[in-house]
Amino acid sequence: MLPGAALSLCLVLGTAASYGGEGEVAEPEAYRIDEYRSPVPKTLKGARVIGADEAEVLIKDGKTVFVDVFPRAPKPPNLPEGTVWRDPTHMTIDGAHWLPNVGYGVLSADFEVYFKSRLAELTGNDQTRPVVFFCLKDCWMSWNAGKRALSLGYTNVIWFPEGTDAWQQAGFDLVKATPVP
Template sequence: MIRWVAALMLAATPVLAEVPEPVEYRGEPYRAPVPDTLAGAEVIGAERAIELQADGVAFIDVLPRTRKPDNLPEDVVWREPPHDTIPGAIWLWDTGYQELSQAEQARLRNGLEQATDGDQAAAVVIFCRADCWMSWNAAKRAVSMGYSRVIWFPGGTDDWQAAMMGPELVRARPVAP
């Protein structure tokens, strides 16, 4: 009887499938479970992110900007929703998509150079939100650009807030286009 109940309980326990690391950049849906790995990068949790932020390591937020709806009536005033980020982070919006425009590629390249003072061996933490492929894509791009100390924080601002050990999030200002 006990063996049968134990077997029944095991069958009812959901099995979380591991997400394989893709070879290429990931597209839609961007909000979905992410892998535990990123070749060429270190993967960290919130506690380590808080330590690195306190040590002055550069942080890059790649959450996309919310665009003005195309069908918004002309007499309606558009106000972009605010975005909060980790203190000191550079917001390189729209740089985590599967495919980037030339402007987005330049924003990522220039932002990485700014964050690291042009030192490709300097540590840089790349994040977005939990279960967001944007940060995985951007971190993979940073690795492919020759940055050797890319640190991917897959939990991003969600895990930062949940940890409640670090400074509160602050209002983000996007870098110039």
């Protein structure tokens, strides 16, 4: 085999291994730890997947907890002394709870505790209560957070993979988010 042909074959096989079929992203066994803004699978094993119309029904019923996992921008470390830092505005679904930075593939011990304790608080310690995880379209953070909730024993995990992008596209409004302390 020619060297160029071998490289081409490796690239094709490597690409095919990361997809579940024609253009479909395969669901990985572990958390996604990089390239968070890239195509996501159509499924999250153990969770139900919904679109904007079903999300609207669930948010209106008031029984389902909506968790936005969009990351919070860090304060730049090299700001000149005396510079005022203002967090960028994040917009979310009205009634959702913003738990920033809990969708990374690897969480610090502090963020593990934050995720577990806030999720328990938001669900009233009821691991059967429906919880919707979302972020933006093609964002692995909501997939990771849903997978993490399943690993903690939550049994009614719902994933809204297109998140606020689909919400707005469906004609629904967003509101300014405040992180859950």
